[in-house]
Amino acid sequence: MPRPAIVTEGYRVLLGTTRLPVPRGARVTFPGVEAAARAGSTEHFDVYFDEVLGESGRFVASTVLNRAERDLNTLQRWFGTTQLPDRRERVVLARLPEDARARRSGTGDAVLYCDVETVPRLEALQSCFYVGLLVAGRFVAAHDHWDAGSSDGDALARVLATAMYPRRIIGFATAWTWLEGERADFVHATGAPDNPQAIGCAVLFLNYLHHQLGYSWQEIVASGSTTLAATARSLGADEPGYEAYDEFRALVDGHFPAGEVVALETDNPFPFEPPTARNPSQAASSGLVTADGPSSN
Numbered sequence: 001m002p003r004p005a006i007v008t009e010g011y012r013v014l015l016g017t018t019r020l021p022v023p024r025g026a027r028v029t030f031p032g033v034e035a036a037a038r039a040g041s042t043e044h045f046d047v048y049f050d051e052v053l054g055e056s057g058r059f060v061a062s063t064v065l066n067r068a069e070r071d072l073n074t075l076q077r078w079f080g081t082t083q084l085p086d087r088r089e090r091v092v093l094a095r096l097p098e099d100a101r102a103r104r105s106g107t108g109d110a111v112l113y114c115d116v117e118t119v120p121r122l123e124a125l126q127s128c129f130y131v132g133l134l135v136a137g138r139f140v141a142a143h144d145h146w147d148a149g150s151s152d153g154d155a156l157a158r159v160l161a162t163a164m165y166p167r168r169i170i171g172f173a174t175a176w177t178w179l180e181g182e183r184a185d186f187v188h189a190t191g192a193p194d195n196p197q198a199i200g201c202a203v204l205f206l207n208y209l210h211h212q213l214g215y216s217w218q219e220i221v222a223s224g225s226t227t228l229a230a231t232a233r234s235l236g237a238d239e240p241g242y243e244a245y246d247e248f249r250a251l252v253d254g255h256f257p258a259g260e261v262v263a264l265e266t267d268n269p270f271p272f273e274p275p276t277a278r279n280p281s282q283a284a285s286s287g288l289v290t291a292d293g294p295s296s297n
Helices: 051-078 124-142 151-164 175-179 196-212 217-222 228-235 244-255 280-286
Strands: 012-015 018-021 027-030 033-041 045-050 089-094 102-105 111-115
Touching: 033 051, 033 089, 045 051, 051 089, 051 124, 051 151, 051 217, 089 124, 102 124, 111 124, 124 151, 151 196, 151 217, 175 196, 196 217, 196 228, 196 244, 217 228, 228 244
Parallel strands: 045 089, 089 111
Antiparallel strands: 012 018, 027 033, 033 045, 102 111
């Protein structure tokens, strides 16, 4: 039986003036992926996998398809919007370089490229994490008070994707880069893009606000400001004469002394005992703080 025809015009086939969905299993070309098989679609996602992955790619694609809409709904809740994406998300699953395991290509009708981890074993949920990270980044970019091009916006996307897949940040974490660095105060500074230490500081502080002080992700997102210090102030996390950043640094320095190697594989060491919740009623009623602990994800 001949192979399905290669489709070179995105995720739709053009026949005259009629648009028809690409049949399941049809081959599609993307930059860097010569032959991607279409695994299927949901309401907002079209998912493809590099044919060289074989059945492993098909299995990972099926897992992504099963979770993509759920994760999209979670992000919509955290960002306080019911507005649906203005376009479909095209997800391409392939073996990618370590420095490009999750990336967006193009503008407008963009493509989400997500790595497939096959060694030492197949990790389908890792690809789901990358999809969640990229979609979270799109929500950050659309938000009025978060800058997707800054370390703060990057950090927000990371912590929200990790909240959905707590175990998947291992190997992708950045907190240790700040802990083992000079520990510059990036909380009061405007987020610097492409700075691992700034991102490492930001993810720690965001996790501190959520897991240590008890603010929900909805509240943190809605309180976004020019700096993380201003975000904390908007939340009410500061106490008279004592900023949240001061307590954050005291906690971190007490548990991870400066100048030492940090054995931290995640971006979230919180909560430290005793808990210092500023917002215990919200933490108890929302379930977000307790529900975001380690899971099989």
